[in-house]
Amino acid sequence: MRAGFIGLGAMGRHMAHNLHKAGFLTAVWNRTPGAAQDFAAATGVQAAATPAGLAVAVDAVVLCVSADADVLAVVDAIAPALRAGTLVIDCSTVSAGTARVAAATLAQRGVAFLDCPVSGGTEGARDAKLAVMCGGEPAPFERAKPLLAAMGRTVTHFGASGAGQAAKATNQIMCAGIIRAVAEAMAFARAQQLPLDALVETLGQGAGSSWYFVNRAPNMIRGSFPAGFRVRLHAKDLGICRAMAAESGVALPVVESMLAEYAELIAQGYGDEDISADYRLKAALFDEAGRKRA
16 A cells, blocks of 8 residues: 655654555655655655645555644645545544544545544654554545554554544543643652652552653653643644533533643743643742742
8 A cells, every 4th residue: 555644743754754664655745845855865755745746646645734724724635636445544633523524525535534643652653652543434444454553553443533533532631630640749759859760760660650651750850841742732632622522511620720731831932842841830839839938
């Protein structure tokens, strides 16, 4: 199967590399042409001039872009160039409604659409160990499995179009709670003057551990938050979760509190830092309390 990849960001470029290593990738396109040209020079695949130019030459198009509007714009751009029977696999994180709109648009051309958002951070993307959550018809999912397995370790079909995005929204709510809890715990531990490296090593084996704690608490120790998953992007995802919950007449406290904290980080200029930058707010609570006591 010949695959094209659209969206060579922090996650996408690793995913595309894994498709290349598996022998599937023939072309890439990126909104910033230099990223596609650099990728092509390193791998030998084609850097397409346009999304449609990529779409016309492949059996499957994989997307990994930033937002709902981006997904719909790419779908509109590639739809006229796609042959009936082509697969479009969207690994972006967008709303379930957007996935259903994209699926309906492409179905008119005999093209199958799968919403397949991923989780696992840049490390998971690099190591082909992502969790892939899929929505769409069963037959296209079966056809897409070899591509998805080249990028992820766990690949699960959850149901009709939009089900993959609903599963990813569930994941993002869980992450919000974990991010906040780890930031508070690490700020507390620093205030208690504990040896933080030893703490992470020990608690990483305990009942409260998580992938996020083991891989992101070291950022908090160093006070450096290089983007694995940016604050502004998780804020975007949680906005999707908020809207989906609102359809049921519900406001979710974890989502609301995390969105408020992200808004504060973005206002302070930290929107492009990793989500572990939430630690900045928690550490500041202890620092401010210390100044008041002094």
